[in-house]
Amino acid sequence: MDSVLSRWVLFVFVVTIAQCNVWTRADLPGTWELLVANAGIASMHTAVTRYNTVVLLDRTNIGPSRKMLPRGHCRFDPKEAVLKRDCYAHSVVLDLKTNTVRPLMILTDTWCSSGQFLPDGTLLQTGGDMDGVKRIRKFQPCEAEGFCDWVELKDVELANGRWYATNQILPDGSVIIVGGRATNTIEYYPPRDGAVLFPFLSDAEDKQMDNLYPYLHLLPNGRLFIFANNKAVLYDHENNKIVRDYPPLDGGPRNYPSAGSSAMLALQGDYSTAVIVVCGGAQYGAFIQKSTDTPAHGSCGRIVATEADPVWQMEDMPFGRIMGDMVMLPTSEILIINGAQAGTQGFEMASNPCLFPVLYRPDQPIGLRFMTLNPGTVPRMYHSTANLLPDGRVLIAGSNPHYFYKFNAEFPTELRIEAFSPEYLSADRANIRPVIEGIPETVRYGEVFDVFISVSLPVVGIVELNLGSAPFATHSFSQGQRLVKLGVTSAIPDSNGRYKIGCTGPPNGMVAPPGYYMAFAVNQGVPSVARWIQLVA
Incomplete structure (x- = not known):
């Protein structure tokens, strides 16, 4: 059996190499540009503000970054294992007009935290690790030349610790916060009556923790589509009730650490229909076995979440991919970018970077929906991000697939910020x-x-x-x-x-x-x- 598996892995590798040899950069649509050569931090969390600035966040206990805080601004934490006196920035704000960065002060650890913009444009940031696990932070954006900075709330904290949780703004402007490591509950901001037990996450959990960073989509009927592992439910958040169970998705787990991705297609027409896609992921067991070279799979499931009897429609991407980011473009197409073709999510657990972006065209018939785009040159592995910019480009940041900042590793800590321009921005x-x-x-x-x-x-x-x-x-x-x-x-x-x-x-x-x-x-x-x-x- 091992020899059969080895031959299969070799076949997949050869086919992938053959594809890469056939395509050249000049043949494929899309262009790349370097925006910032050294942002100072490797961003694992990224958000674009209404002032056309970009907030980037790393964890605070990573040791020295490559961006100093302003003179006289340092964090002091006697419990910190790396730097008890830390004068390095672990968050910055990027000005898209000048491509310059300004350091921000973040006080508690934001490692694998969650976030969401509030109705007034303030970025809400929740949870993390260690001293940040119950913390709530806010960033009220300002003009690029302003001095807005992070504010850590002192009078309120999360009811449960939230590490690897997911946030979603609700119709009334409040935010639901779902899950986290060893936290199978739900709570809200502004706070309500503490945390609410959510057994679905327990049902979706297995020994490799594939219920982390669950996929949340607010449907146009006001209910939530919540996906974890390979399962999904329709959740009535007003009454804390699961309304329905969706059929499981073939292809194994998709959430952390199996590292698939998900998006909801554009809402249109009478807004009664919502379609969810879930793509990519690691082979089951790759995380448990600490395997860095197990080929990722490229299967995608698509489901009409608002149908009476929905079923998953399956199709395959051109590449197996883990840690891909799905970015909804203004044209209703989805850009799938970043990630790797083997291994799993986590530090030093992936290999074979997937440099080719893929365009998902939802209105095309099955079998014709994917288009391979112009490859980049910078591997974007664990802790990388992709965000749509107001000018239609996609900002690409981060990649720190190991503990601490390392620049002599196979996949070094990545401080460069790039932009990918889809074909719709071509000169013609x-x-x-x-x-x-x-x-x-x-x-x-x-x-x-x-x-x-x-x-x-x-x-x-x-x-x-x-x-x-x-x-x-x-x-x-x-x-x-x-x-x-x-x-x-x-x-x-x-x-x-x-x-x-x-x-x-x-x-x-x-x-x-x-x-x-x-x-x-x-x-x-x-x-x-x-x-x-x-x-x-």
């Missing part, structure tokens, strides 16, 4: 790229409003207006990620050479929770630079 499409000339700063649910755009060439067909959230990206899942396609009228030319588009805001917070969104005008598959709008009740 610039003349159909719309520019938003006018849009309200605030939109109420159900409100009818006008958006004005300009385009170099005459508009042909419908110009979409799509709202993209700013999620909290960590550990191959973007917490709170969603794209909502608004109802629009045909673009009508006006006397100023612009086009007017009539739009209707989302009907309620179940479709789009309150908060700030990137509003993209999309013309023939090409998005504008987004304008930030705030959805309010």
Whole structure:
């Protein structure tokens, strides 16, 4: 049996190498650029703010980073095993206009923590390890030249310790916090009546802990699709009740440490349908056996979570992939990027970087949905992130697949920040790229409003207006990620050479929770630079 398995592994390796030899960078769409040569930290948590800045976070007990705090700013912790007097930054904010970083002060350990933006645009950050396991932090973003910084709440803490938990904003603007290592409960921010037992996580747990960082998706009916291991439930958070069990997903566990990823497709039409995809992951047992070279699988499951009797539809990606990030693009396609083709999640437990991004085109028939894109050159392994930017690029950061900052390792600590530009930003499409000339700063649910755009060439067909959230990206899942396609009228030319588009805001917070969104005008598959709008009740 071992010889059969060995021949199979060799076959997969040879086929992969053959594919890589056939494709060249010039043949494939998409371009890469280096934004920052040294960000000072390796970001395991990344979030984009409404001021077009990016917050990056690492853990605090990693030892010296490569970015000093301002003079006179140090952390003092006699219990710290590495640096009791720590004058190094473990969080920074990136200015996208200048590609410069400013150090931030984070006091407690944010290792494998969770986060979500609140309706007022404040980034809520919860849990972590050691002294951070019950802590709640806030970052209220400001203009790039400002001095906003992290604030650790002193008068409130989490009811349970949260390490490897997941957050999701709810229709009323509160945040649900689900799970964590040895924490099979749910709680909320603002705090309610403590933690609530959630037995589903116990049912989904096994000896390799595959219920960590569960996948949460708020469905347009207000209920939560919660996925852990290979199981999923529909959860009524208002009554703390599991409404239904979904069929298990074939292909083994998908959550940490098996390192798949998940996204909800764009909400559109009458917003009654929600489709979830879950892709990639490690072979079961790779984590337990500490195997770094067991090939990852490339299977994806897709399910209509709102159907009466949903079933998983299976298909395969071009590559087996663990630790891939699924980024919802403004065009409703999904970019799958980062990760490795063998091993599992965890420190020094993966190999064979998957440098090829893949585009998932949900409207294509099965078998034609995946397109291989231009490969990068920087391995992005454990603790790397991917986030959509307002200009349509995707920010790529992080990779620290071992304890502490190491630069002489096979996969060194990665301080470079890159951007990947999908094909819609290519020069030959610039003349159909719309520019938003006018849009309200605030939109109420159900409100009818006008958006004005300009385009170099005459508009042909419908110009979409799509709202993209700013999620909290960590550990191959973007917490709170969603794209909502608004109802629009045909673009009508006006006397100023612009086009007017009539739009209707989302009907309620179940479709789009309150908060700030990137509003993209999309013309023939090409998005504008987004304008930030705030959805309010």
